[in-house]
Amino acid sequence: MITPEQIMAWAIPGFFVLIGIELLVAKWRGRDVYHVNDAINSLGLGVVSQIVGIFTKLFTIGIYAWCASHLAQWTLPANSVWVWISGVLLYDLLYYWLHRFGHEVNVLWAAHVVHHQSESYNLTTALRQTGSGFLLGWLFYLPMALLGYPTEVFAVVALIDLLYQFWVHTEVIDRLGWFDRVFCSPSNHRAHHAVNDRYLDRNYGGILIIWDRLFGSFVEENDEDPPIYGTRAPLQSWNPLWANAEVYWAMLKDSWHARNWLDKLRVWFKPPGWRPVDVAARFPKSDFDIGHARYNPALPGTWKTYCIVQFVVMLVMGVHFLGAAPKLELSQAALYAAYLTFGLWTLGVVMEGRSAGVWLELLRTAGTAVVVGMSGQWFGVAHLDPRAVILIASVFGLSALALLCVAGYERRHTDARTPALG
Known part of the structure; x- marks a missing residue:
């Protein structure tokens, strides 16, 4: 049977191909739907979510598996087409209620809010996922366990439901006629992400929008009231x-x-x-202003280039972590996860235009080059091939040098708001 890990291995390259296509289509139409700092932040939160998932999978899947084994009166056959079809439909219905309560109950919103924080709406927003959803989200799917859906069926249909929702996070696809009346579509989901009064807390469906029509939470996108994205308590941070x-x-x-x-x-x-x-x-708070300026600290082109390159390096390490973590000792996996999270945090500090980001990045890049070069080790790998040692030390050594060059250049040519040494 196909596994969720195999599905994700095939899906990840597709994500980035589609992101590239969306970017090209938007440019061709003269639309600016991407901002470097926002895209890096959204993708970085997706990486953090996947890192957390490595440590919590046994918690979420384990609870489901125990309930399916000990509380269900029967086990449905995993080789039945109808089990899979009904499993997808039931999961999507349960997802609707989890999603709806995620907007109506504060402690659930605290996890789900991550997905809504971006003030842009593009395919990177789809990958902007929470790191704390595992705490309570599993409760909503227990009916599937009690009805006897096998754990492997649950795991795959959950991934199918999640992957479907990737493509609806875009502004380059317009209305789709009859499709919009039955399925969650880009138009329907744009309304869901909007903070306008008209759209607030609507359109919760994952695959099917008919749940919203049945339970009174549907709203249609209106051209006279274009969606404005984000939350009513803006994050104002790339951390x-x-x-x-x-x-x-x-x-x-x-x-x-x-x-x-x-x-x-x-x-x-x-x-x-x-x-x-x-x-x-x-402790009063300011009223929400839908016309507020989007959070977008000035970031010169040299810093954007540096951040993009470093994020790509961290993305490669993140993919390696996901493959290596199950084979590592818990302490090594936790150390690797902390290292990746620290790197994403330091990039956020740099993108916020804070001088501390330069020093933190210097610590990360130069420190990595020195430690790997001297120890010849990487997380969980006691004896790296000498060529790998040279490659890793060189990449991070050159990154530290590039950091110093960019910081020095910007110190001479930009104002004090730009990250610089001192």
């Missing part, structure tokens, strides 16, 4: 760690400050944006 933590931190603060003990609990289960009256009075 992937903060992107995952911001709503949890806000809930913790409101819960701590609430004087009423019931309100301390309500904070977690009320809709997003709800705050205890006394907390809102003592």
Whole structure:
């Protein structure tokens, strides 16, 4: 039987081919749908999500497998076409309710918000996934386990549902007629990602939009009210760690400050944006302005080039991590994951135009070159081929040199807002 890992191995190259096609089509039509910093941030959050998934897969799949084995009264045949078809439909219905509650319950929104933070809407937004969805998301799929759907069927249909949703995150595909009335489509999903009053908290369907029509949450995209993307509490950061933590931190603060003990609990289960009256009075927040300027700190072309190159290097390492992690000891896998996450964080600091980013990047690149060059080791690989040692040390040594050159150049030619040494 085909495995989820095999499906992903085939899908990942396709993602980047489609991203390239979308970029070319947008340029041909004279539309600017991509921003380098936003795209790197979205893709980086996708990498973080995959890293977390390595450590939580046994938790999420393990719970499902246990329930299917011990609580189901029967096991459906995995070789039945109808089991697969009904499995896809049932999973999509359960996904609808998880997705809907993810917009209506604060603690679930804290995980899902990551996917909505981008103020752009393109195929990289599809890969912008949460790192904390594993905490509670599994609860919504227990009906499948109780009905006897085998674990392997659940794992594959979950991936099918997720992969389907990739292509709907684009502005270069217009309305699709009858298709829009039945399926989740680019037009339907653009409305879902919008913060306009008309569209807010609508169109939750993953594959089918008929769930929204059945349960009263459907809205059609309107040309007279173009979707504006993001959230009503803009992230204002390229930090992937903060992107995952911001709503949890806000809930913790409101819960701590609430004087009423019931309100301390309500904070977690009320809709997003709800705050205890006394907390809102003592710690007011500005009203949402749909016309606010998008978060886009100035980043000169030299820094954009540097960040793109470094992100590609980290993406290659991320792919290697996903393949190597299951074979590594837990401590080695955790160290590798921390190293990758640190790299994505430092790139975010650089893209925010903060001088600390240069020093952090210098520590990462030069430090990697020195450690690998002197030890001849990589995570979990005790004895690297000497050619691999030379290659890795050279890549990171040259990266450190390029960093110094770019920082020096920008210090001489740009204002103080640009990252520079000092």
